[in-house]
Amino acid sequence: MxxxxxxxxxxxxxxxxxxxxxxxxxxxxxxxxxxxxxxxxxxxxxxxxxxxxxxxxxxxxxxxxxxxxxxxxxxxxxxxxxxxxxxxxxxxxxxxxxxxxxxxxxxxxxxxxxxxxxxxxxxxxxxxxxxxxxxxxxxxxxxxxxxxxxxxxxxxxxxERRLKVPSALGIVGDESLLADPLFVSRVKKLSTEERDIILAAAIRREEMRMEARLQLFSALSHRLQDVLAMEKPAHLSDEKWTLLVAAALVPPQTKGKRLKSGV
Structure with a gap:
C-alpha cells in the first residue's frame, strides 16, 4: 500500500x-x-x-x-x-x-x-x-x-470521479442467465464489499496488465462460484462469468452512463 x-x-x-x-x-x-x-x-x-x-x-x-x-x-x-x-x-x-x-x-x-x-x-x-x-x-x-x-x-x-459503465457489460455471451430469477436473486445477496470489488474490476479491467487481469478474474470467478453456489458455464471464461454477475448488479438504465466512484 x-x-x-x-x-x-x-x-x-x-x-x-x-x-x-x-x-x-x-x-x-x-x-x-x-x-x-x-x-x-x-x-x-x-x-x-x-x-x-x-x-x-x-x-x-x-x-x-x-x-x-x-x-x-x-x-x-x-x-x-x-x-x-x-x-x-x-x-x-x-x-x-x-x-x-x-x-x-x-x-x-x-x-x-x-x-x-x-x-x-x-x-x-x-x-x-x-x-x-x-x-x-x-x-x-x-x-x-x-x-x-x-x-x-x-x-x-x-x-469521487465518474466512471462510465460499459454499455456492453451485459453482452457477455449468455444473457439468458440475466433473466433467470434464481441467478439474479443470488447475485443480489452478495455483500457490499463483494459488489464493490466486482464492479470496480469490471469497470477498470481495460487498465490492468494482462497477467494481473487474468489472475484477478480467475480469483473472482472461483469466489463467485462458491458464494453463489453455481457452476460457471463451461463456455464462459472467468472474466465473462464475472462480467455476467456485474451485469446483474447494474440496473439496465445505468449501462452506458457514468457512475460515481472513488476508484
Missing part, C-alpha cells in the same frame, strides 16, 4: 489486492475537506439554532434547564449527524456530497456504522485547540491525509 506526499493538495492511495492488482484512489486534500466541513457545520448550527428556539419557547421559564438541554442536544446532533449520514450514505455527509468526497476504508471498500462511529467520536480531540488544528496537523503528517479519527477507524477520505 502506497501513499502520497504530505501536501495540502490531493494525493493518492493505492490498494494492492491479493492478486497483485492495484486500485488507485485520489485522496481529498485538506482544502476540499475543510470546505465540506464548513457546509456540515452550518447545517449542524442551523439544526441547533432551531432546537434553541424551540427550547426557548417551551422552557423559557426555566432558562437553566433549557441551557443544559441545549448543550446536550447540540453534542448529540453534532456527533449523530456525521455518524448517521456517513452510515446511510456510504461515507458521505451533505458537505462531502457537495464536494464530491467520500469516506472509505483503507482497504478500498465502503465503511459501516462501526467506522463512522469511531471517526466521529474522535472529533473532539481532532478539533483541539480550535478549528481542527490537531486533526489538520495530523493529516499533514500522515501520508494518507488521515486525521486522528481516520487513523482510529482505519479510514481515508477520497475524491
Amino acid at each position: 502506497t501513499s502520497a506526499p504530505d501536501t495540502l493538495l490531493d494525493g493518492s492511495h493505492t490498494v494492492l489486492t491479493p492478486e497483485y492488482v492495484e486500485f488507485r484512489f485520489t485522496l481529498a486534500g485538506l482544502y476540499s475537506r475543510f470546505l465540506a466541513w464548513l457546509v456540515d457545520a452550518l447545517i449542524v448550527l442551523t439544526i441547533a439554532g432551531v432546537v434553541l428556539i424551540v427550547l426557548g419557547y417551551t422552557l423559557g421559564s426555566v432558562p437553566n434547564l433549557a441551557g443544559s438541554l441545549f448543550v446536550v442536544i447540540y453534542f448529540l446532533v453534532d456527533w449523530g449527524y456525521g455518524m448517521a449520514l456517513e452510515t446511510a450514505w456510504s461515507g458521505q455527509t451533505v458537505g462531502k456530497r457537495v464536494m464530491s468526497l467520500r469516506v472509505i476504508q483503507e482497504s478500498g471498500v465502503r465503511i459501516g456504522f462501526y467506522h463512522a462511529a469511531l471517526r466521529n467520536l474522535a472529533r473532539p480531540v481532532d478539533r483541539l485547540p480550535m478549528m481542527y488544528l490537531v486533526g489538520g496537523a495530523t493529516a499533514l503528517i500522515s501520508g494518507s491525509h488521515q486525521r486522528l479519527g481516520d487513523m482510529l477507524a482505519g479510514t481515508i477520505v477520497v475524491r
Whole structure:
C-alpha cells in the first residue's frame, strides 16, 4: 500500500489486492475537506439554532434547564449527524456530497456504522485547540491525509470521479442467465464489499496488465462460484462469468452512463 506526499493538495492511495492488482484512489486534500466541513457545520448550527428556539419557547421559564438541554442536544446532533449520514450514505455527509468526497476504508471498500462511529467520536480531540488544528496537523503528517479519527477507524477520505459503465457489460455471451430469477436473486445477496470489488474490476479491467487481469478474474470467478453456489458455464471464461454477475448488479438504465466512484 502506497501513499502520497504530505501536501495540502490531493494525493493518492493505492490498494494492492491479493492478486497483485492495484486500485488507485485520489485522496481529498485538506482544502476540499475543510470546505465540506464548513457546509456540515452550518447545517449542524442551523439544526441547533432551531432546537434553541424551540427550547426557548417551551422552557423559557426555566432558562437553566433549557441551557443544559441545549448543550446536550447540540453534542448529540453534532456527533449523530456525521455518524448517521456517513452510515446511510456510504461515507458521505451533505458537505462531502457537495464536494464530491467520500469516506472509505483503507482497504478500498465502503465503511459501516462501526467506522463512522469511531471517526466521529474522535472529533473532539481532532478539533483541539480550535478549528481542527490537531486533526489538520495530523493529516499533514500522515501520508494518507488521515486525521486522528481516520487513523482510529482505519479510514481515508477520497475524491469521487465518474466512471462510465460499459454499455456492453451485459453482452457477455449468455444473457439468458440475466433473466433467470434464481441467478439474479443470488447475485443480489452478495455483500457490499463483494459488489464493490466486482464492479470496480469490471469497470477498470481495460487498465490492468494482462497477467494481473487474468489472475484477478480467475480469483473472482472461483469466489463467485462458491458464494453463489453455481457452476460457471463451461463456455464462459472467468472474466465473462464475472462480467455476467456485474451485469446483474447494474440496473439496465445505468449501462452506458457514468457512475460515481472513488476508484
